[in-house]
Amino acid sequence: MAYTYLEFEKPISDLESKIENLETSTKNENAVSKEISDISNQIEKTTKEIYSRLDIWQKVQVARHPHRPHFSDYIENIFTDFDELHGDRTFGDDRAIIGGLAKFKNMPVVLLGHEKGKNTEDKLNRNFGMAQPEGYRKAERLMKLAENFNLPLITFVDTPGAYPGIESEERGMSEAIAKNLSVLSNLKTRIIVIISGEGGSGGALAIGVGDHICMLEYSIYAVASPEACASIIWRDKSKANEAAKAMKVDAESLIKFGLIDEVISEPLGGAHRDLGGSCNLISDSIEKTLNDLNTQDIDEILKKRYEKIMSYGLV
């Protein structure tokens, strides 16, 4: 896939194409390398400038960036020995949610997350990360597995929302989501939730209740996608920009309200510009949280989780 830049990333794109041209130029090697190093510095400065003053709508675009790392990238780069586990044992295997066993720094864990897909074929196969009831029921099965074998559960949330389709309704989408909320709220194991891209609606929350809720710096989280909110409240989908701002969907706003527990920084210019760096930052956060949760006994953790849930919007 050709590299895609967001509109506001254009100054970065311009500089990077300058470097590309220089790399193929026949000019004096020393002069070229000096020029490349100058432009590289300029890229860093420009990226810093652009990313230090992103507005909420720009953050929405970064959260949906075509090159933003997905759950499958994080599985590969943060964890080892991943064994994918399939199916809800009732209806099918929903590819929009990936789950399985893995090791985090040699410690076995259960992983769950939405996967939007990489190329067109993969995206279709994964339904763009929009799960159906069987996806949430597979997730529920793996939550129970984590509880049974006393393994920490780590979830990665990245979905525009649960899939709105006829069959989803026939198979009880509402029940599947409700059930997961119920299960997660008193699941007897440690749960870390990472909103890595889009946290859209009930389809996000259905794997998003836990002991420590983190958001990546440029991820978003809201009751509905900005487009859905715009269409409901403004009766005009094109007002998504305003809706995103009104809902305060960004991590920086949401941590101030105490609705999330941590914002995980992203490398300069966003996770898509440095997958390795991004994985290191996420990995550090997981390690710190797991160490902390491991010092507490499970009854204490469940009590705190319940209190946390009850504190959401307490007036």
Added chain:
Amino acid sequence: MVKSWFNRILPSFARAHKKDDKKSPVPQGLWQSCPNCKEILYGPDLEANLYVCMNCDHHIRIGARHRLTYLFDENKYSEISADTEAKDWLSFKDSKKYKDRLSEAKNKVEEKEALICAHGKLNSMDVVIAVFEFRFMGGSMGSVVGQKFVDAVNKAIELKAPFICFSTSGGARMQESLFSLFQMARTSAVLNKLKEEKIPYISVMTDPIYGGVSASLAMLGDINIAEPKAQVGFAGPRVIEDTVRVKLPEGFQKSEFLLEHGLIDMIVHRSEIKDTLYNLLSKLSSN
């Protein structure tokens, strides 16, 4: 009876009006047309029939207070967290401020929020009942709806009384965004406490329920009941049609569809709901 007959033959300007007309949750006037079959129905008869159309049996939407009066013996109940009012966490504004929308809803509906909770007796049995008020911002669930629900469940635990919730809601309230979304977790979590105490919860679905309310408290009953032809789903029909681009099947997301797909236990006529609740609860609470 005589009075109502007498009232009927009087010209409209001379008819007696009830004091609380303004508070009534259903369209007033002596004659009303059924939203389903359009039959013109005589108000007092319709009221006596619990606002179920005498012609086509359509269950007309009724307000929360109205429902409470049908359910509690002698219309006596004590309200729970009656004074809790919504909060504008996000200073949300679209074409109007959320604050102004709230004041408008309060004035129009004469309620403080979209959920009313109370405890009292149902056929002499102690119960706690929560009822959504659809006219208050579409019965949407914001933080205070969540909080009142939690308060009501905790009251049920305190009284060791069964808990019943009549839902009708467009879903989570957009204007509180993540605060609203998290009420799905909050209401689902508090229901687990009820389970631990072995106190029954019956969810009664009334037309319509969507989104965040459908995908949390409404589906989590030990027993799920629906009124006939109530529309209940996760995604709204318009959204689904836009996504899948096919015409939705007849009866899609209606109670009968939910029953057929195994999502609810039974469909109960409004006239029988009180006795049905009593019968079910007396069996579940026998130990």
